[in-house]
Amino acid sequence: AQAYPSKPLRIIIPFPPGGATDISGRYIAQKLGEAFGQQALPDNRPGANGTIGLELAAKAPPDGHTLVIGQTGNLAISVSLTKVNYDPARDFAPISLVIASPHALAVHPSLPARSIKELISLARSKPGQLNYASTGSGSAGHLGMELLKKTTRMDLVHVPYKGAAPGLTDLVAGHVALMFTSALSTAHFQKTGKVLVLAVGSLQRSPSMPEVPTIAESGYPHFEVISWWGVLGPAAMPKDIVARLNSEIAKVMASPDARDRIAALGADIMTSTPEQFAAYIKSEQAKWGQVIKDSGARVD
Numbered sequence: 001a002q003a004y005p006s007k008p009l010r011i012i013i014p015f016p017p018g019g020a021t022d023i024s025g026r027y028i029a030q031k032l033g034e035a036f037g038q039q040a041l042p043d044n045r046p047g048a049n050g051t052i053g054l055e056l057a058a059k060a061p062p063d064g065h066t067l068v069i070g071q072t073g074n075l076a077i078s079v080s081l082t083k084v085n086y087d088p089a090r091d092f093a094p095i096s097l098v099i100a101s102p103h104a105l106a107v108h109p110s111l112p113a114r115s116i117k118e119l120i121s122l123a124r125s126k127p128g129q130l131n132y133a134s135t136g137s138g139s140a141g142h143l144g145m146e147l148l149k150k151t152t153r154m155d156l157v158h159v160p161y162k163g164a165a166p167g168l169t170d171l172v173a174g175h176v177a178l179m180f181t182s183a184l185s186t187a188h189f190q191k192t193g194k195v196l197v198l199a200v201g202s203l204q205r206s207p208s209m210p211e212v213p214t215i216a217e218s219g220y221p222h223f224e225v226i227s228w229w230g231v232l233g234p235a236a237m238p239k240d241i242v243a244r245l246n247s248e249i250a251k252v253m254a255s256p257d258a259r260d261r262i263a264a265l266g267a268d269i270m271t272s273t274p275e276q277f278a279a280y281i282k283s284e285q286a287k288w289g290q291v292i293k294d295s296g297a298r299v300d
Contacts (some may be wrong), residue, residue: 001146004064004241010115012068013055016046020184020265024099025069027261029251032245041202050074051084058091062234067095071229072140076284080292081138081299088285093237094277095258096249097230101267102202103144104183105215106195108174116199116218119178120152127155133167133179136160138299141167143193143288144201144225145180146295151220169243171195182227184266201225208263228270228284 009032013025026042033040045053059069075088086092105116106193111130113119121128134142138158149156159176161167164185171179172194179186179195183206189195199215200206203224215223231249233242252258253271262269271281291297 004244005036005038007065009033009036009039009064010060010066011040011042012047012053012066013042013044014069014074015044017044017062019035020099020101020182020227020267021050021069021071021229022222023265024262024267027100027258028069028231028249028296030247031258035248035252044115049078049082051078051082051086054092055085056065057232058086058234060234062093062236062238064233064245067231067233067245068092069229070232070281072227072284072288075230075281077138077140077143077288077292079285080289081297082271088243088281089278091235092232093167093235093242094274094281095231095233095242095245096274097228097270097272097277097280098249098253099262099265100202100226100228100266100270101182101184101198101265102206102209102214103141103180103225103227104186104197104209104212105148105178105180105201106168106171106186106190106197107178108171108176109193109196111177111196112175113198114196116213116215119198120154123152123154123156124190128157130154130177131157131159133171133176133181134158134160135164135167135181136162137263138292140225141179141181142225143291143295143297146297147225148215148223150291150294151223168195180225187266202268207268208266219296230272230281246274248283 011029029040060066
């Protein structure tokens with residue numbers, strides 16, 4: 001490990017430029033490059049909901065010079081929704097979680113509910129009459145709402161869209177009553193009063209939205225729906241290299257600069273040990289696998 005890294009690092013980003021995965025991945029690449037005195041080159045490999053980039057990383061030499069940004073969808077959801085050519089537990093060496101973004105439960109202002117409890121009461125009084133938007137069947141927003149429906153015994157009608165933008169457009173217009181999507185997606189509409197965010201899906205209040213209560217504190221203490229991102233490498237990476245990368249990533253994410261940049265994404269810092277990250281992937285995969293089974297969710 002003393003000679004590591006001996007050449008430029010490749011950071012595979014399994015999504016197109018511009019989104020939260022890309023922005024956070026590029027930031028981590030820049031800071032790792034500075035820490036190691038070696039280039040760290042972002043490599044966008046989008047496609048198939050982020051699974052193509054993970055497949056590439058799984059096949060890379062396990063020498064620590066190829067890393068990948070994994071997240072909720074391609075590590076915990078897609079594996080139960082569709083056929084993927086990797087196994088999260090077998091094919092990767094988790095290094096560290098880096099950031100998390102709570103999902104925000106947003107409603108149209110005309111809806112007579114100003115808290116999660118009032119929403120649940122309203123929905124139970126009108127079973128099958130309130131509709132919710134998602135970013136597509138099998139998406140995190142769809143499955144998150146299905147988990148909320150099961151947890152709170154609400155009967156809501158699913159209206160899938162092809163992405164967050166058209167779903168939020170119809171929410172703002174009042175064509176759908178509510179939507180469970182990333183806090184980043186709803187931030188602008190919340191600030192302008194076009195939607196109301198009743199609650200967030202993190203277990204603790206988000207530093208980026210401290211005034212918004214959690215669903216957990218509203219009577220459902222174990223409820224958690226967040227999007228998370230982390231850094232992994234191919235399986236069989238030497239443990240000393242994994243440990244060194246974990247240490248450097250922890251230093252990067254502990255900086256005030258990182259905190260401010262991540263807050264601007266509507267997200268929060270969420271670092272871990274490699275062992276904690278591996279256990280978290282396993283628990284998230286089990287949770288979302290059960291939601292998919294219970295709801296009968298399918299990919300569009």
